[in-house]
Amino acid sequence: MGKTISVRSGLVLLAALLPAGAAFAGWEEGQAAWERRDFAAAAAQYRPLADEGNAAAKARLGQILFFGLGGVPRDDAQALRLLSAAAEAGDPLGQHALGTAYLAGRGVPKDVAKGIEWLGRAAERGFPESLNALGELYFSGAGVPRDEARGVEYFRRAAEKGYPASLEKMAELRWNGRAVPIDRAQAVADARAAATAGRPVAQFILGVALLTGEGGAKNLPEAANWFRRAAERGHPQAAHNLGAMLASGNGLAANLPEGYFWLSVGAERAPANLKATYLRDRDGIASRLSPQDLAQARARLAAWKPVSSGSVGPAGGAERDAPPSASASPPEGKAPPPAVSGNGGRGRMATGTGFVVSRDGTVLTNAHVVESCRSISVTPADGQAIPATVQAKNSGDDLAALKTTLRLDDVARFRADRPLRSGDEVVVIGFPLSSLLSREANITAGVISAMAGLRGDARHYQITAPVQKGNSGGPLADMSGTVVGVVSSKLNAMKIAGQTGDIPQNINFAIKADIARRFLDDNSIRYETASAGPVGSAADVGERIKRVTVFIQCRLD
Known part of the structure; x- marks a missing residue:
């Protein structure tokens, strides 16, 4: 569970700490450099202000160092010192950034409670990025108890402040x-x-x-x-x-x-x-x-290529992997600049999920997860990211196989005996909302709610297990731990309106295992099957399946 970062206030307490006249020298220059995305020049302006105790400058500089923006070398230790100091001084950007770090376990020990606490502090100050992040977390139940009403309240508060993502959600x-x-x-x-x-x-x-x-x-x-x-x-x-x-x-x-x-x-x-x-x-x-x-x-x-929409994730695809927003509070009386999303010089990224299906390291995922990738990497549980290439793809069935050098102790096995029925329990494993949450596999449970997808599409199951952007391509497992499907990207209900004139709700689908097996057979990719075994808990299933589940990153440009 991670969160995004920004700042607008928190500098009232700093005024007494800085000498008159020179207190904010360099701030406007730093802001101008930030707006033109010259992060190295911005860092040079923010650094002396941060040394003098300016919390907003510490938060902004911390963001630059945390993500290595504009070619500035990443320095997690220094970034966390700056962000912590800014957060303690009441700067919402620092609070939001520190909450994100704790939720992701990056630079600090992972601590969900602390992450939520710091995001909450920024949200209490009306910081829209934190309000929206908390809305996403509570509405989806990603890493916190699911509470749609609470999530809606956070979205509503952020929307009232004009935050575009929350306005869109509302x-x-x-x-x-x-x-x-x-x-x-x-x-x-x-x-x-x-x-x-x-x-x-x-x-x-x-x-x-x-x-x-x-x-x-x-x-x-x-x-x-x-x-x-x-x-x-x-x-x-x-x-x-x-x-x-x-x-x-x-x-x-x-x-x-x-x-x-x-x-x-x-x-x-x-x-x-x-x-x-x-x-x-x-x-x-x-x-x-x-x-x-x-x-x-x-x-x-x-x-043709789609126009970049900044920090907006691709519709119907995996969530973009971008660092938190790095807007910061200016000194009192100065108008805040527009929020800017950085990406550490890595280019636009899409993310998704996959799972290892063969002993030679072949990974199965959705075709749309790896669409238009200039490069692909996969990261197994407790492992390092390694390169991957597309071995086979079928856009019609939305399936792709990736060739990797992974050699795991185990692989996913497809269920080979009894067919599923409506009402059977299932588990989804994946990496939802990866720009907000940690890179630990997320486990959610639900049931097969229908044996066919939208408009009777027999290739899909409809499932009740929560599916978010980033779950795309992950395994759908039965309660014995065998794979029965491949999770599709969550279908935003709005996207159906063009066909029906109405917007349905709660539509989550998984591609059936027999479609996935046919795809693998068609491309001469070996895989393993198993009969459904003893029924376990969702935690038991997740513990086993997440060992063969991988986080996928796709560099788009």
Whole structure:
């Protein structure tokens, strides 16, 4: 369970410690360097301020050192000293950062209670990043007892402060009526604020509202505009909706080649349960294009890349692995700069889960986890990260096999005898919300709630076990510890709205083991099976399966 970091106040106590006039010399220069992402120059300005006792400078410098931003060498020990001092002085960024460190066990012994305490202190000061982080933790039950009502309260408080991620979450909940009463009008208001800030899921929600007229007036051209903005960031359902509108001339001028292009983007990035429908819609338009238009659209598609959305995670994919926000409080009377997310110079990262299926180190995961990766690494339990390469991939079934040099004492075994039934208990093992939580495998339990996925897709189980971004590609195990499926990315309910005009709730899916085994057979990858054995507890199953489960990191650029 980790948390994100930022700062706005806490400097009132410092004023008496710094000489008049020179107290904040260099602060504005440091802020300017931060805003242009010149972290080395920012560190040079913050360092003397930190030496003089400026808590905000300590927190900001600590962030730079903790993540090695801008090529500044990472120094966990010095970073933690600075962040601890800033936190003790009441600086929310320092408190938030220190809470994150304790939750992740990085630079300090892992201590969940201390992590929650420091995040809570920052949240008490109204620090939006901490409020949002606590909302994520309590709403999902990731590392703390699940309490959706408490999570919603944290989201609501952060949303009231204009925090885009929380506005987006409240829009989703209010539209769907999950954990809060349905309120489409307020959902649209929340979505508009988050969409304007660049949140692609909010942009999609707003597009759906304008397309259907729910929560306000219909406005098809504006709906298309918001679908386009989300589609440009790689949101598959938004791309599909935009393509359909262009192809049909619904709300804007018909343009078959442009419609085909966006339908293709949606089809390529679609989750497994929507893949066949999206491909069919795309191919239906392809048959109406001239060979020249088709060739031009396909060439454009081959060169297309989604627009970076900063710290916003990819819609429908694994959560981006970015360090906490590093906004910091300026001296009193100075307006705070926009929050900036750094990544230690590593580039954008996606993360997910996989599990070892063969003695030669082959790892099975979702295809979307390793989509567009420039490099991939896998980290086993109690091990070091090692490189991996894609050995085989089937985007239609959303499965991929990675070649690694792992040689573990054991491998995952697929259940070979009795079929599962609705109501059977299962366990999910994975690495959800990895930018917030520790890199220890997370174990959650649930049941098989349906023997088919969305629209009767027989390739999937529907499960009640909580699934978050980062669980993608992890094993679904029965209560004897044999693998019965591969967890899919959590399907955001909003993404179904483009097909139905409504947003369902609590949709979690896993690809059935027989589909995974067929994929392995098709690619001549050996694996092991076992009969279901004695039933154990979720803890027993998790203890065994997490030994063969790996954390996957994908460098996107």
